[in-house]
Amino acid sequence: MKSENLSDLVLANHILVNEGVLDGFGHISVRDPKNPQQFYIAKSMAPALVTEADLCVCNLDGDVVEPAGVKTYVERFIHSEIYRARPEVMSVIHSHSPAVIPFGVTGARLRPICHMSGFLGASVPVYEIRDHAGEHSDLLIRNQALGRTLAVTLGNANVSLMRGHGSVVVGHSIKQAVFRAIYTESNARLQQEASRLGDVNFLTDAEAQATSDMNDQHLDRPWEMWKRRVV
Amino acid sequence: MKSENLSDLVLANHILVNEGVLDGFGHISVRDPKNPQQFYIAKSMAPALVTEADLCVCNLDGDVVEPAGVKTYVERFIHSEIYRARPEVMSVIHSHSPAVIPFGVTGARLRPICHMSGFLGASVPVYEIRDHAGEHSDLLIRNQALGRTLAVTLGNANVSLMRGHGSVVVGHSIKQAVFRAIYTESNARLQQEASRLGDVNFLTDAEAQATSDMNDQHLDRPWEMWKRRVV
Amino acid sequence: MKSENLSDLVLANHILVNEGVLDGFGHISVRDPKNPQQFYIAKSMAPALVTEADLCVCNLDGDVVEPAGVKTYVERFIHSEIYRARPEVMSVIHSHSPAVIPFGVTGARLRPICHMSGFLGASVPVYEIRDHAGEHSDLLIRNQALGRTLAVTLGNANVSLMRGHGSVVVGHSIKQAVFRAIYTESNARLQQEASRLGDVNFLTDAEAQATSDMNDQHLDRPWEMWKRRVV
Amino acid sequence: MKSENLSDLVLANHILVNEGVLDGFGHISVRDPKNPQQFYIAKSMAPALVTEADLCVCNLDGDVVEPAGVKTYVERFIHSEIYRARPEVMSVIHSHSPAVIPFGVTGARLRPICHMSGFLGASVPVYEIRDHAGEHSDLLIRNQALGRTLAVTLGNANVSLMRGHGSVVVGHSIKQAVFRAIYTESNARLQQEASRLGDVNFLTDAEAQATSDMNDQHLDRPWEMWKRRVV
Numbered sequence: 005m006k007s008e009n010l011s012d013l014v015l016a017n018h019i020l021v022n023e024g025v026l027d028g029f030g031h032i033s034v035r036d037p038k039n040p041q042q043f044y045i046a047k048s049m050a051p052a053l054v055t056e057a058d059l060c061v062c063n064l065d066g067d068v069v070e071p072a073g074v075k076t077y078v079e080r081f082i083h084s085e086i087y088r089a090r091p092e093v094m095s096v097i098h099s100h101s102p103a104v105i106p107f108g109v110t111g112a113r114l115r116p117i118c119h120m121s122g123f124l125g126a127s128v129p130v131y132e133i134r135d136h137a138g139e140h141s142d143l144l145i146r147n148q149a150l151g152r153t154l155a156v157t158l159g160n161a162n163v164s165l166m167r168g169h170g171s172v173v174v175g176h177s178i179k180q181a182v183f184r185a186i187y188t189e190s191n192a193r194l195q196q197e198a199s200r201l202g203d204v205n206f207l208t209d210a211e212a213q214a215t216s217d218m219n220d221q222h223l224d225r226p227w228e229m230w231k232r233r234v235v
Numbered sequence: 236m237k238s239e240n241l242s243d244l245v246l247a248n249h250i251l252v253n254e255g256v257l258d259g260f261g262h263i264s265v266r267d268p269k270n271p272q273q274f275y276i277a278k279s280m281a282p283a284l285v286t287e288a289d290l291c292v293c294n295l296d297g298d299v300v301e302p303a304g305v306k307t308y309v310e311r312f313i314h315s316e317i318y319r320a321r322p323e324v325m326s327v328i329h330s331h332s333p334a335v336i337p338f339g340v341t342g343a344r345l346r347p348i349c350h351m352s353g354f355l356g357a358s359v360p361v362y363e364i365r366d367h368a369g370e371h372s373d374l375l376i377r378n379q380a381l382g383r384t385l386a387v388t389l390g391n392a393n394v395s396l397m398r399g400h401g402s403v404v405v406g407h408s409i410k411q412a413v414f415r416a417i418y419t420e421s422n423a424r425l426q427q428e429a430s431r432l433g434d435v436n437f438l439t440d441a442e443a444q445a446t447s448d449m450n451d452q453h454l455d456r457p458w459e460m461w462k463r464r465v466v
Numbered sequence: 467m468k469s470e471n472l473s474d475l476v477l478a479n480h481i482l483v484n485e486g487v488l489d490g491f492g493h494i495s496v497r498d499p500k501n502p503q504q505f506y507i508a509k510s511m512a513p514a515l516v517t518e519a520d521l522c523v524c525n526l527d528g529d530v531v532e533p534a535g536v537k538t539y540v541e542r543f544i545h546s547e548i549y550r551a552r553p554e555v556m557s558v559i560h561s562h563s564p565a566v567i568p569f570g571v572t573g574a575r576l577r578p579i580c581h582m583s584g585f586l587g588a589s590v591p592v593y594e595i596r597d598h599a600g601e602h603s604d605l606l607i608r609n610q611a612l613g614r615t616l617a618v619t620l621g622n623a624n625v626s627l628m629r630g631h632g633s634v635v636v637g638h639s640i641k642q643a644v645f646r647a648i649y650t651e652s653n654a655r656l657q658q659e660a661s662r663l664g665d666v667n668f669l670t671d672a673e674a675q676a677t678s679d680m681n682d683q684h685l686d687r688p689w690e691m692w693k694r695r696v697v
Numbered sequence: 698m699k700s701e702n703l704s705d706l707v708l709a710n711h712i713l714v715n716e717g718v719l720d721g722f723g724h725i726s727v728r729d730p731k732n733p734q735q736f737y738i739a740k741s742m743a744p745a746l747v748t749e750a751d752l753c754v755c756n757l758d759g760d761v762v763e764p765a766g767v768k769t770y771v772e773r774f775i776h777s778e779i780y781r782a783r784p785e786v787m788s789v790i791h792s793h794s795p796a797v798i799p800f801g802v803t804g805a806r807l808r809p810i811c812h813m814s815g816f817l818g819a820s821v822p823v824y825e826i827r828d829h830a831g832e833h834s835d836l837l838i839r840n841q842a843l844g845r846t847l848a849v850t851l852g853n854a855n856v857s858l859m860r861g862h863g864s865v866v867v868g869h870s871i872k873q874a875v876f877r878a879i880y881t882e883s884n885a886r887l888q889q890e891a892s893r894l895g896d897v898n899f900l901t902d903a904e905a906q907a908t909s910d911m912n913d914q915h916l917d918r919p920w921e922m923w924k925r926r927v928v
Binding site for chain 1: 252258259260279280281283284331333334336337338340341342343365370371372373374375398399400401427430431
Binding site for chain 3: 348349350351353421424425428429431432433434435436437438439441442445446448449453456457458459460461463
């Protein structure tokens with residue numbers, strides 16, 4: 005893998021903390037473009053502190069391939085099963101992004117309120133782990149079977165909420181996934197505010213698609229700003 | 236153009252980011268006082284990173300006059316068409332200023348809640364791009380024709396909201412436009428909060444005018460503080 | 467006047483900006499203990515930038531006594547008339563503290579929600595300038611006559627809101643006034659939040675008095691922290 | 698006591714300020730593992746400024762044992778009486794953590810909304826000091842008798858709100874208490890937001906227990922990040 009990609013993965017960890025998407029928990033991974041059966045992710049640690057030396061390689065069973073003996077996150081199966089189910093996905097972010105949590109625990113549906121978040125599409129699914137792990141679980145995606153059910157809920161969407169837990173966001177690249185994670189949080193905050201003022205005029209499905217396509221051409225612009233803030 | 240004006244344009248980019256009006260997107264321009272048929276704006280990049288070397292000159296058709304070959308923002312027509320329609324306007328800001336977005340997508344009207352935002356006047360228009368570009372657009376003002384419809388909606392106002400997108404703010408100078416952009420955001424936040432407490436006692440039209448005139452005499456005061464924070 | 471007092475006045479300017487009470491506008495003054503007919507205040511400038519060299523002396527008519535020729539704030543009459551009406555007041559703060567604004571423009575009354583803000587007492591008056599200056603004013607306290615009506619509204623209270631404008635807070639010392647200004651803002655934010663959850667159990671009048679007396683014994687504690695943040 | 702524990706106590710003071718749990722007031726203590734009849738706490742000062750030289754030792758009557766003559770916080774009885782009543786508790790935090798205050802003064806019950814705050818359990822008690830000190834108190838836990846009533850209200854819970862005042866949080870270690878204090882504040886903020894969107898799907902009691910057990914295995918991860926931010 006190119007070291008550029010790895011240094012972007014480190015940067016993405018720091019950016020996501022600095023922009024309020026990750027705190028001491030949550031993780032981002034990138035699929036290895038040369039071997040799509042494996043992906044890079046940090047070992048089990050706070051994302052703010054990740055360096056290149058802390059990255060490891062996992063396979064799609066969620067086993068660390070190298071370096072030997074390193075332990076990564078309990079919830080690595082979020083990543084491995086989405087990479088298995090979605091061949092075009094190159095980066096996955098799991099976060100407890102705060103403004104998003106309320107949309108996972110109420111009947112309110114997260115929908116695109118402005119042109120920056122068209123990627124949310126017509127519908128953001130909500131994963132209810134109780135349907136799969138019962139009412140006594142610790143809510144973690146701690147094995148392949150649970151990872152698979154989350155991947156099924158995600159389907160072809162770019163974002164899935166996870167009830168009482170957080171969300172998962174996917175992208176065709178680290179930059180796209182980071183963009184989507186940051187603007188998912190932003191959309192949740194704006195939708196929360198707007199919903200108190202009255203009925204919300206959301207993007208049409210066609211507007212959501214068109215704005216999403218348009219933003220994909222400008223992923224470098226905010227990335228350069230977010231990067232400046234952390235280096 | 237005096238280099239003082241250009242360094243203020245650079246400062247304004249940084250101030251607007253630092254005060255939460257711009258993020259990785261949005262832009263500010265200043266009309267060339269020596270040639271009112273053209274204006275200065277940064278090339279297509281995150282405003283936080285703009286330096287004097289990144290500024291270019293555009294004409295009122297939205298073409299970059301110099302330096303040759305530089306690409307500026309897709310939405311330069313927001314600026315060019317407002318400069319065409321409003322000869323007294325010397326600076327234009329387009330932003331996705333967060334607290335303002337909810338007022339563009341609900342029936343709630345943005346109105347001046349305190350003496351700092353009298354410039355909002357009796358009524359802040361809302362631009363609905365669907366009325367001009369249909370239901371499939373990417374919401375961007377990407378040509379002269381759309382720019383013209385936005386300028387018509389703005390009319391003689393100082394601020395127009397743009398549904399699902401953001402807002403445009405104009406001024407007689409960079410400092411006035413920056414002041415207005417920052418206090419538009421502030422007013423939106425305060426109005427949102429106040430509207431939850433009960434019926435709001437807004438400024439009368441005469442109070443709005445009087446406070447706006449008064450604030451225009453003190454534009455340097457906050458500017459010096461905002462400047463200190465970014466240099 | 468002791469230079470200690472003047473350096474505290476400079477510090478107070480910076481602290482109030484840093485803690486979100488003042489922005490580019492608003493002001494704090496301290497009465498001269500050796501000559502109660504005059505007070506110290508900065509010249510007309512952003513409080514964040516005030517140094518000792520920027521302080522001037524005003525008399526209770528609102529005239530600058532020294533240095534000759536210096537211009538202070540238009541609204542100096544807020545200070546002069548309160549010092550005239552309230553001999554025990556040694557410091558006055560006028561701010562546009564954001565969370566407080568909504569309580570000045572709605573029917574909601576600001577009341578002490580926790581032990582840090584007992585000084586708000588049983589009732590915080592709201593000054594409506596329309597009752598004194600009519601419906602066309604710029605909302606500023608720009609002469610002695612308006613200053614006097616504000617002092618009458620304040621009465622014996624520690625805080626008065628000013629509709630569509632901000633608030634005024636008084637204290638027996640700079641530290642007490644700063645404490646009160648910061649916790650007035652904090653109380654407004656908490657009361658706003660609490661009022662959305664249900665009926666609020668405010669402090670009783672006796673609790674308000676007892677907590678206010680108690681906090682007056684600990685004014686140095688937070689001051690040392692606020693000071694550390696700005697020096 | 699190991700100096701490691703004392704330096705963690707100093708760090709915890711700074712972390713709790715930096716993460717918005719403490720401001721100029723509030724305190725954290727740690728029980729002496731070698732002598733469970735005493736605990737370490739800072740002398741009466743702003744937590745942001747605490748150094749190891751400012752720590753003192755208290756006994757369970759709330760008397761400072763050493764250094765002689767040092768005065769600690771008026772409300773040291775919160776700590777001493779909880780240590781007396783709960784032998785397994787090794788660290789106690791009292792704060793005015795802002796988002797928590799509204800839940801103490803309204804009928805709304807604080808409940809675990811996501812997996813980070815399972816430690817809140819099925820029910821967070823609210824301490825009403827009026828039931829013990831009458832309607833004229835200054836709300837402070839200023840003697841052993843009041844400390845005892847607070848410990849009774851806390852019972853076996855990890856957190857108790859204090860009406861019009863703040864909260865107390867306990868843990869088996871400094872790190873656990875800090876984790877709980879920070880995520881109590883976070884939960885309050887999220888619950889406030891969610892409750893405006895609709896009925897909230899809280900954790901089941903079994904989920905609360907399971908997530909709490911799980912998080913106890915990862916206390917070092919966020920601690921390392923919080924620490925990095927203050928050193």
